[in-house]
Amino acid sequence: MNIxxxxxxxxxxxxxxxxxxxxxxRLRPYCSLKVAExxxxxxxxxxxxxxxxxxxxxxxxxxxxxxxxxDIFRExxxxxxxxxxxxxxxxxDGHNDVLRKRADRLLAFGxxxxxxxxxxxVLLEQIYRGYKILRGEPxxxx
Numbered sequence: 001m002n003i004x005x006x007x008x009x010x011x012x013x014x015x016x017x018x019x020x021x022x023x024x025x026r027l028r029p030y031c032s033l034k035v036a037e038x039x040x041x042x043x044x045x046x047x048x049x050x051x052x053x054x055x056x057x058x059x060x061x062x063x064x065x066x067x068x069x070x071d072i073f074r075e076x077x078x079x080x081x082x083x084x085x086x087x088x089x090x091x092x093d094g095h096n097d098v099l100r101k102r103a104d105r106l107l108a109f110g111x112x113x114x115x116x117x118x119x120x121x122v123l124l125e126q127i128y129r130g131y132k133i134l135r136g137e138p139x140x141x142x
């Protein structure tokens with residue numbers, strides 16, 4: 001499965017870069033995941049392939065358990081038709097209305113406001129956890 005993580009802004013701190021690199025390494029056996037940093041909302045929107053399935057991280061989004069999050073990958077593997085998958089993370093002001101409307105689904109990691117750098121790492125961890133759950137491999141505990 002080809003997954004893109006598109007994010008407005010870049011990671012500046014080495015510890016965030018190191019954590020991202022670790023999760024990208026862990027995910028290699030499960031999927032092809034690329035991170036692309038964009039300067040603006042408009043650039044992020046332009047970077048989304050036309051037929052991509054888009055999951056936008058947004059405070060208004062659905063709050064899923066890790067198991068429910070893993071079901072996204074199960075459904076995409078079964079019924080996704082090979083469409084590229086995009087997870088979109090906005091900048092400090094979140095996503096604009098155009099991107100929200102383009103998204104197939106809005107997702108939230110709780111009601112708390114988080115820095116977009118942290119959301120990126122939480123998303124990578126949940127993608128990794130989702131694949132471990134999907135494959136029945138140890139990592140996730142209920």
